[in-house]
Amino acid sequence: MKKEITIYDIAADVGLSPTTVSRALSNHPRVKDVTRNKILHAAKTLGYQSNIFASSLRKRKSNSIGVIVPKLNSAFQSAVLAGMEKTATQAGYNLIISQSMESLDKEISNTSIMFNSRVDGLLVSKAGTTDNIEHFRPFFQKNIPVLFFDRVPENNHCTGVVINNTQAIYDATAHLIKQGCKRIVHVLGNLQINVYADRLKGYKYALMDHGFVFDPANIITNELDEDSGERIVEKITQMKPMPDGLLISNDTSAASCLMALKKKGISVPEDIAIVGFNNDLISRMVEPNLSTVHYPSYHMGEVAMKNLINHLDDEHQEILQKTNTITLRSGLIIRESSLRKP
Amino acid sequence: MKKEITIYDIAADVGLSPTTVSRALSNHPRVKDVTRNKILHAAKTLGYQSNIFASSLRKRKSNSIGVIVPKLNSAFQSAVLAGMEKTATQAGYNLIISQSMESLDKEISNTSIMFNSRVDGLLVSKAGTTDNIEHFRPFFQKNIPVLFFDRVPENNHCTGVVINNTQAIYDATAHLIKQGCKRIVHVLGNLQINVYADRLKGYKYALMDHGFVFDPANIITNELDEDSGERIVEKITQMKPMPDGLLISNDTSAASCLMALKKKGISVPEDIAIVGFNNDLISRMVEPNLSTVHYPSYHMGEVAMKNLINHLDDEHQEILQKTNTITLRSGLIIRESSLRKP
């Protein structure tokens, strides 16, 4: 193993102390310009590479941010991560990413790994089964900022970046009602997750405000994956009378339903109007194009990261810490799948 | 700032030396069971957290793997990353992820950051404009394994994990010919990238083997994004005679073309047969379903990561280093978009 070049080698080379070399390399103002240049030059010549372990050890700072998502393999999450990466890199932070696979156990284990990796901050979108945030306690105790996005815990005293899910589905429901739908079925995921619980509220409120009665039979909770369409359509077709509106909590599932409906000869939007969620690529590619709710995923990544990093820079993090929720703008996008000609 | 608990505190607590504590905590066999338990218990009681900086500094090992992808925000990449994450986590490695945004400059900068972060190994899928691998030299010099996947450099002396792009497109082309296509247009991305260069070969070989003459006019290089369809179809419809087969190097673009064709009243597969690439979700959701080439993305992530980690564990890494290319199985999936009834 070749020997590493250290600041001591540089110091010896230029005839100065390691202290000065360290200062010069980290742009400390109290070093003469001539000296700094001499040191920088020597560093380059010798092929010096700073040892972040030593630096982190001394500074007690890793310069990296941890991110825990339920699943990497999703259009939404990868857009969020793209936004996070951009922002983190700009600010000089590394991104350590892991996925909880929707499992609380794995989330706990990931959290612990992140903690031991001494990330300077943590960004989390909860796993579906996570019903408490005990496992983040080590972070809270050490005052390491934890920020949630999209899926945030219930009684949180951490900042969360979200959209207004209630409003989004309220609008979508109202839209379907305006299109003449009388029996609207809402398909969503695990109701332990705030995202879906909030949407359910929006659905109920909208019904109420428009003089409809909420019927629990019109709620379907389901995996919202690629194969969910068959299962959902199966249920729907057995309802009597059959629903004429479908509000599905993600576009993949909505597209899947669309296919299953077509296969059964049920036409969209005439027999059933459909609204999806997320404004994924797929919503623009299926036929008819899916009405959906625009979710600012990339932007959410940027905002969450920027906010976390501000917490780090700011001395008064406790103050920011106790702030609230950042709500991003989302919005209903109306396309053919829910548009009935008058 | 509360004081950190160190192995010295534990040592003092149980009346042993830091050496023994260190050994006990890292499961060194030469510690009596009784002693080990006493130490483990004390560690838990005191709330000890190992300091990886100190550990990494001493061991010269970060226990993390760097990954550089062109874009995080892609169905293919996120599947690859999911596979990598799973494998890395299982093996006890962290994942540091960054994106080059298809820019050589950013790839260089990311590489340098990864190097300074002292990742134990690096996984890279090249940016489109990357035409040399000079910037990885620091890794080569320090004998830190670098492994490429999907997009690998030309004259590489690193292991690469790929699929047989030539064969894949050969098969797709042969399939279209068998379906009666006479004028097949091939749409692909930047030909500097091995992936597309290889596919072009496959296309040419297949034409040749079936008695067709290759015509450069039938090659379209294009961004393969969501909006590419309009542009591509525009070009196609101006060709005389119009092509009757379309081979598009990713499903997003293929789906986009499909939509644009429909809008023009050109029917698929009757007027033009289409084959996409990747077997993305979208290929199964558009109408008609897209024929495509299955790309084992998740699996590629697993294999690439597993291989890299093996390099790390193995003492004889130079030997492995000089091995070759790992080719994963891909395969043509025939669906309606290219299936002409006899």
Added chain:
DNA sequence: AAATACCTTGAAATCGGTTGCATACTTCTA
């Protein structure tokens, strides 16, 4: 009982950068 082998533990040096405090050297002011 003495010699040998094995098991368990410890002292001290190391990994390399940072920083509080001290000192030497300039420059400016009265």
Added chain:
DNA sequence: TAGAAGTATGCAACCGATTTCAAGGTATTT
């Protein structure tokens, strides 16, 4: 020109875990 104020540099003590070498202790063998 003495003294004050400011600037540039250095000393040495960290930050904590790991590891080499050595030593003390126990068990086994002859």
